[in-house]
Amino acid sequence: MTSTTLTAPATSTNGAATAAEVTHTSTRRFAIGIFEDEDVLLHAVENMRAAGVKIYDVFSPFPIHGIDDALGIERSRLPIAAFFFGCSGLAFALWMQIYMLGFDWPMIIGGKPNIALPSFIPVTFELTVLFTAFGMMITFFTISGLYPKPKVNVLDARATDDKFVLAVELDEASSELPRLTQLLRENGASEVNHKEMTKF
């Protein structure tokens, strides 16, 4: 996190738009609550949602148990995708072996049938696993927007170390900031920052 994105501490902002905010229309503004402990954050998320605050996201150094329910994140459908990738691997492997040895170029090997299903099992199993793993991972990376990027913009660099970050997106005038600051403080945030991100 470069210091340029950190424009103003929470207390000095009272909702008035500065010149910089007007010129950068693509800029996104966030109120950021920093928490020291994941249990405190979890309660903060619950309380703030109950107070009608729309939480942009939570950033943490490790998965927080129970955050999915608190944030209302739906259960991932990746297992279903994985199942179908597995099925496609199974079908592909069987088709490949039956087509190659049974139809395209049948050969008698040890006097055994051309389509010897028992000895096709190992390759079929391996390809099922391979398709499941790669299909699921490619889907995961694609839907999550995970790809190699030379510069990564983060809201707070400590979110990958030991801090738990709760981010709420603000409107152009940051009018909600004073209320959110108070709410975050009340719910145990150790600091509250206001952050503008031109690229996020």
Added chain:
Amino acid sequence: MQHISAVREPLITGGKTYHDVTQDVCRQVEAAPNIRWMGAFAVALFFLGIFFYSVYRTVWYGIGEWGLNKTVNWAWDITNFVWWVGIGHAGTLISAVLLLFRQKWRSSINRAAEAMTIFAVICAGQFPIFHMGRPWVGYWVFPLQNTFGSLWVNFNSPLLWDVFAISTYFSVSLVFWYTGLIPDFATIRDRAKGKIAKLAYSMLSFNWKGSAKHWSRYETVSLILAGISTPLVLSVHTIVSMDFATSVVPGWHTTIFPPYFVAGAIFSGFAMVLTLMLITRVVFKLEDYITLEHIALMNKIMMVTGSVVGVAYITEFFIAWYSQVEYEQYAFLNRATGPYWWAYASMMTCNVITPQLVWFRRVRYSIPLTFVLSIIVNIGMWFERFVIIVTSLHRDYLPSSWAMFSPTIIDVGMYVGSLGLFFTLFLLFAKFFPVINMAEVKTILKYTVNNGPSYGGSNDGSQGTGSRKLAPATAPAVYASAGVPASATVNYDKQQHD
């Protein structure tokens, strides 16, 4: 707040905070390589040089550089292949099987063990490739038409199954390992000062920010990868054993091979994990993460799988006698009393007697003894493969073609060279990658003292931080309530961050 058990030994000692974990693991990534690392790396590179020289001789002059003959046409190469693949299995066992069994202690060792898997499989792969004689047409093992004309590969051959098993195992392990590395690369990225380091770790971290949604998917993905890796790891050594078991060579043609090989693989793999971890924890000062408890637990797994292997040896002998097959009986008698009796005796001593010493608590918790035992087991498991392969081949049905095998210097060079390849890769990993899974260790930090089934902490099927549970009444835990400033609820021994 911490949830403390009076019964269980802590998983992570030293009263670490989240920040301490980051510091301790990132330290060696960020610091300049120390003299011990450079010394070790120089030695590894020397052996890598031996490997390259042996490969050059093998490829340039042909397989005749090895000690193979018409009777013993498979020897050190396949021995080394099976040995390396077997070593790899412990990594997947730790990362996948122990994840499914909710064994939280795996968190501190799974990263390095998985790295070991990948590097061991790379080493294993060298031997079949160079045994082909013409490695430049190695791609013929894949289902391509023969020189792009007509003929396909033979899907009925166990050697072809091996191609699919090993390449799937390697690529799935790599994906599993890399996915686990992404959040930790993000941690290093956010701490990186230098321009090149920042760029490199930004690229490696795949735009990871630790978003709750991503973590949710990440956990799902990890669980499914663990679920499919578990049968995968069993299938790989099963298929490796079928290279032998589907043939009609006396001593190979037995149905016990798949489970026997899998047990042996885990046995030797854990021995190698122990060897590496005992060195890593000292060199990188990670004694608080890889504790004596970890070493004892790994020793126990080594003892169990070692005993399975011991039973398998005895079963083989019994079945040879009970089957009344003359050739089978001779093969086993020849193993124990023939010209290779010394290899058989080494195997029996190293693999059957050594793991039984671990019954003694004093041995299990002793670092020097464990280190020596782990090396002995690795030697024993190498001899096991040598005994199975060479003693079965050198005297089979036709006495007129009986022969002895003796390795050439190039055989030896390929083997010690592959150790050089392995340690070069491992040392590079240990320097530039986080050797401990920081994110996962952080999830168990609050429960470091509460891993038991009788205490309501992490045993509720959750992924680490079962944080919504109250600690048992006897535990001095503080439960956070909303509205209380965070600083009042954090109850670590060390609260100050540096």
